[in-house]
Amino acid sequence: MLRLTxxxxxxxxxxxxxVAAAEPPAGAxxxxxxxxxxxxxxxxxxxLNGLDRAAxxxxxxxxxxxxxTGTVMDRIAxxxxxxxxxxxxxWYATQR
Amino acid sequence: MTTSRREFLKLGVAATAAMVPLPAFAQxxxxxxxxxxxxxxxxxxxxxxxxxxxxxxxxxxxxxxxFTACPFSNxxxxxxxxxxxxxxxYERVAADGITVTRATATAVDAATRSxxxxxxxxxxxxxxxxxxxxxxxxxxxxxxxxxxxxxxPHAWKAGEQTLLLRRQLEAMDDGGLVVxxxxxxxxxxxxxxxxxxxxxxHYLKTKKPKSKLIxxxxxxxxxxxxxxxxxxxxxxxxxxxxxxxxxxGKVISVDPATRTxxxxxxxxxxxxxxxxxxxxxxxxxEVAGVADRTGWCPIDPVTFESKLQxxxxxxxxxxxxxxxxxxxxxxxxxxxxxxxxxxALLAGAAPASPKLINTCYSLVAPDYGISVxxxxxxSGGQLADVPGSGGVSPAEAPRGARAAEAVLxxxxxxxxxxxxxx
Numbered sequence: 170m171l172r173l174t175x176x177x178x179x180x181x182x183x184x185x186x187x188v189a190a191a192e193p194p195a196g197a198x199x200x201x202x203x204x205x206x207x208x209x210x211x212x213x214x215x216x217l218n219g220l221d222r223a224a225x226x227x228x229x230x231x232x233x234x235x236x237x238t239g240t241v242m243d244r245i246a247x248x249x250x251x252x253x254x255x256x257x258x259x260w261y262a263t264q265r
Numbered sequence: 266m267t268t269s270r271r272e273f274l275k276l277g278v279a280a281t282a283a284m285v286p287l288p289a290f291a292q293x294x295x296x297x298x299x300x301x302x303x304x305x306x307x308x309x310x311x312x313x314x315x316x317x318x319x320x321x322x323x324x325x326x327x328x329x330x331x332f333t334a335c336p337f338s339n340x341x342x343x344x345x346x347x348x349x350x351x352x353x354x355y356e357r358v359a360a361d362g363i364t365v366t367r368a369t370a371t372a373v374d375a376a377t378r379s380x381x382x383x384x385x386x387x388x389x390x391x392x393x394x395x396x397x398x399x400x401x402x403x404x405x406x407x408x409x410x411x412x413x414x415x416x417x418p419h420a421w422k423a424g425e426q427t428l429l430l431r432r433q434l435e436a437m438d439d440g441g442l443v444v445x446x447x448x449x450x451x452x453x454x455x456x457x458x459x460x461x462x463x464x465x466x467h468y469l470k471t472k473k474p475k476s477k478l479i480x481x482x483x484x485x486x487x488x489x490x491x492x493x494x495x496x497x498x499x500x501x502x503x504x505x506x507x508x509x510x511x512x513x514g515k516v517i518s519v520d521p522a523t524r525t526x527x528x529x530x531x532x533x534x535x536x537x538x539x540x541x542x543x544x545x546x547x548x549x550x551e552v553a554g555v556a557d558r559t560g561w562c563p564i565d566p567v568t569f570e571s572k573l574q575x576x577x578x579x580x581x582x583x584x585x586x587x588x589x590x591x592x593x594x595x596x597x598x599x600x601x602x603x604x605x606x607x608x609a610l611l612a613g614a615a616p617a618s619p620k621l622i623n624t625c626y627s628l629v630a631p632d633y634g635i636s637v638x639x640x641x642x643x644s645g646g647q648l649a650d651v652p653g654s655g656g657v658s659p660a661e662a663p664r665g666a667r668a669a670e671a672v673l674x675x676x677x678x679x680x681x682x683x684x685x686x687x
Contacts, residue, residue, distance in 0.1 A: 196620035196640070198313070198601035202594045203624060203673075205680045207687065212676040240658075240670055241624050241638040248640025248654030253620065 194256035196249060203241075206264075218264040225258035295322045296611040299380050299390040301370045301549055303327030305334075306581025306596035307396030308358055308685045313604035315361045321611065324364040324388055326380065330354065332686065335454065336593045337678050338423040342431045343464030344472075345631055351423055353686035373553035375574045392607050394569075395555060395562075396581045396600070397547025398422075399453045399591075402560070405543040406446075406519060413521035417538040420461075421453060433537045434465065439473040441536030444526055446516040447482045451561065452544045453582050453591045455488035456637065460627040461539070463493065466501040467630050479533060480507045481526060482514040488590070489627060489635055489657050496629040496667075516540070546583035553577055561585045566643035568606040568616050569599060578603050587648035589641050595623040597681055618643055620651070626674030634670030 204217045217225065231237035232246035239246070249257070298321055300311045311325045332353045340346040359365045366388075372381040373393065380388045401419060403410045409417070418433070420426040434443065443465060447458035462480045469476040478501075486509075487493075497505050508514035513530030520527070524538045545551075545560030555562045555571040562579040563572040566587065571577045580603050581596035589595045598621045606616035621641045626634050639655035641648045658670060 192605065192617070195617060195642075196622065198605070199598040199620070199622035201684055202597050202622065202681050203677050205683065207683050210680050210683045210687075212680050213672065214676055214680065240666070240673055241636055244638045244654060244656050245622060245624070245640055246654075248620070248622075248651035 193260050194253065196253060197257045197260050200257070200261070217261040220261055222258045222262035225261055226254055229254045229258070295320050296391045297322045297324070297389060298392050298394060298607060298611075299324045299326060299388050300394040300396060301326045301380065302396035302398060302547065302581070303329070303332055303355060303358070303365070304396060304398050304581060304596065305593040305681070305685055306398075306600045307394065308332070308355070309597045309600035310394050310396060310580060310604050311363045312358060312361050312685070313601045314608060315363055317604055317608040318612075319362070321608065322364075323362075324366055325355070325358060326366050326368055326370050326382065326388070327355065328367060328369045328383075330367060333423040333427075334593070334678075334682060335421075335423045335457075337675075338420070338427045339457065339461040339464045340628065340631075341423075341427050342420060342434070342461060343468045344431065344435070345464065345467075348424075348428060351427075353682060355686070357687055370549045371552070373549065373577070375554065375577060378576055390576075391611060392576055392578065393553075394578045394580060394603060394607065395547075395550055395553060395583065396579075396596070397549045398582050399544040400547050402543040402545055406516065406540065408519040408521065409540055409542050413519065413540070416521035417519060417524060417540045419541055420539060421457075421541050421544070430537070430539055434468060437473065437476070437536045440475040441473070441477075442533070443469065443476060443478045443537045443539070444533050444535040445478070445480045445539045446519075446526055446541060447480055447484070447487070448541050448543050449483040449515075451591065452541070454625075455590050455592075456493075456625060456627045458482075458541055459487055459489070459493045460629070462505060462507070463497070463501070463627070463629040465539075466497070466505040470501060470504055474504075476504070478505045480505070480514075481516050481528060481533065482507060482509050483516065484514075485509045485511050488625075489637055491660055492635040492657055493627075493629065495660065496633060496635070500630055500633070546579075550579060550583050555579055556583075557585075559585070566646065566648045567618055568610065569603040570606075578607060587641070588639065588650045589621065589623055589648050590625065590637075590639075592623055592625045593681065594625060594677075595621070597685060598622055621648065624677065626670060626677055628671060628674060629667075630671075632671050633664070633667045634672070634674045635667065636670055636674075 232242040334351045355365045368382040418426045418430040420430040518527045524535045526533045550556040569578045580599040582591040602619040609616040624638045626636045635658045637657045640651040
């Protein structure tokens with residue numbers, strides 16, 4: 170029984186990994202219009218690829234609540250739910 | 266999750282590291298996607314398709330060897346930037362394994378799923394993506410045809426027209442009258458005429474301060490209006506006048522020989538006239554049967570598949586994208602969303618419901634930027650604003666904030682063009 174549970178968790182995490190790698194969550198692909206996906210681009214806008222997941226979540230939540238002032242991110246963050254922010258942050262954390 | 270995707274995951278897990286093709290591919294050759302139009306929408310979509318699934322054979326059909334970007338072309342007109350900074354090639358696009366075909370699509374057979382090119386080639390497809398941008402409605406404004414554009418440039422497709430308008434401004438004596446005619450909605454780049462007015466006003470203020478600029482508008486309201494007008498009264502008082510529809514702003518005919526613009530209220534004889542005419546989706550959309558009576562293309566908000574023809578997707582300026590404006594950012598966002606949907610459909614999976622973003626910066630002066638941003642989702646068969654999100658830059662802001670937005674505007678251009686063409 171224990172082994173079955175472990176196997177199930179293993180499969181589930183592989184499945185999540187496959188989905189995470191293959192399919193960006195809703196909204197994620199739009200970010201790279203301003204956040205450079207290439208490390209070669211010079212921009213004051215932070216590159217999200219490989220960034221710490223919790224840091225992305227906190228930034229988005231702070232922009233949304235108004236705790237952090239943004240130029241456009243305050244307006245954009247208000248369009249995303251906690252779940253969507255979590256998914257986008259998790260996806261970018263795995264991108265290189 | 267759809268059944269097919271669940272099946273795929275099961276297969277993938279069972280086969281561990283082996284390359285497991287998606288069900289659709291397991292049954293035959295690689296899927297073929299043809300993308301028509303190599304602008305922000307088309308080039309983005311072609312590349313996103315390849316990045317999403319390297320097994321999809323992607324052909325990009327584009328007649329020009331060089332792409333000339335419209336965003337920031339107003340800075341070229343205002344003498345702040347060279348046209349070469351707007352130009353990009355398709356080398357990196359081709360390096361992604363995309364077949365870049367330098368030709369014009371002339372016909373689409375939606376029933377047999379093929380595109381015909383002007384060089385005689387017939388390209389079969391499993392899914393077709395049309396990203397043709399805009400065409401100008403020649404003749405919709407009496408007197409304004411292709412010949413008239415040589416006298417009164419539209420400069421609404423960047424390139425020679427951009428340079429022509431700039432040269433006319435440079436050749437004008439100080440004290441001349443410049444007139445911009447702005448069209449009714451919808452049209453490419455809603456804040457564009459007003460950014461252009463701003464940067465021409467900046468040029469005149471700097472180089473020809475006795476001159477005057479009038480914007481004749483076919484509407485009573487426009488994008489970022491309060492921000493533009495507040496900045497105009499601060500930066501260009503007495504130099505720039507905006508005449509709305511209700512005050513006789515609508516141009517009803519033009520005479521290119523005398524550079525005269527006629528409204529219901531009078532005639533304006535300009536030294537330099539910039540006529541931004543009514544527009545419609547690029548010609549191939551009409552040929553393919555995906556444009557409706559408005560001249561634009563109704564689409565499904567999840568997949569960007571045409572509501573008029575199965576198997577054909579329309580993205581960018583040509584599409585009726587609900588609350589999303591016709592902007593380069595929106596085109597890029599739509600392109601990547603469409604690519605994911607097309608890849609899913611080819612794999613026999615159900616596309617996920619998307620969220621899209623738009624951000625548009627406008628320069629009112631070289632160091633004065635303003636923006637509008639929005640977040641969109643499918644709602645009632647259209648792309649609608651996510652309630653509570655989006656909006657324009659604050660009405661009251663220190664000049665430092667405007668300067669910061671001008672810097673971000675340039676950074677945006679570098680970033681998006683690097684993604685699409687770099």
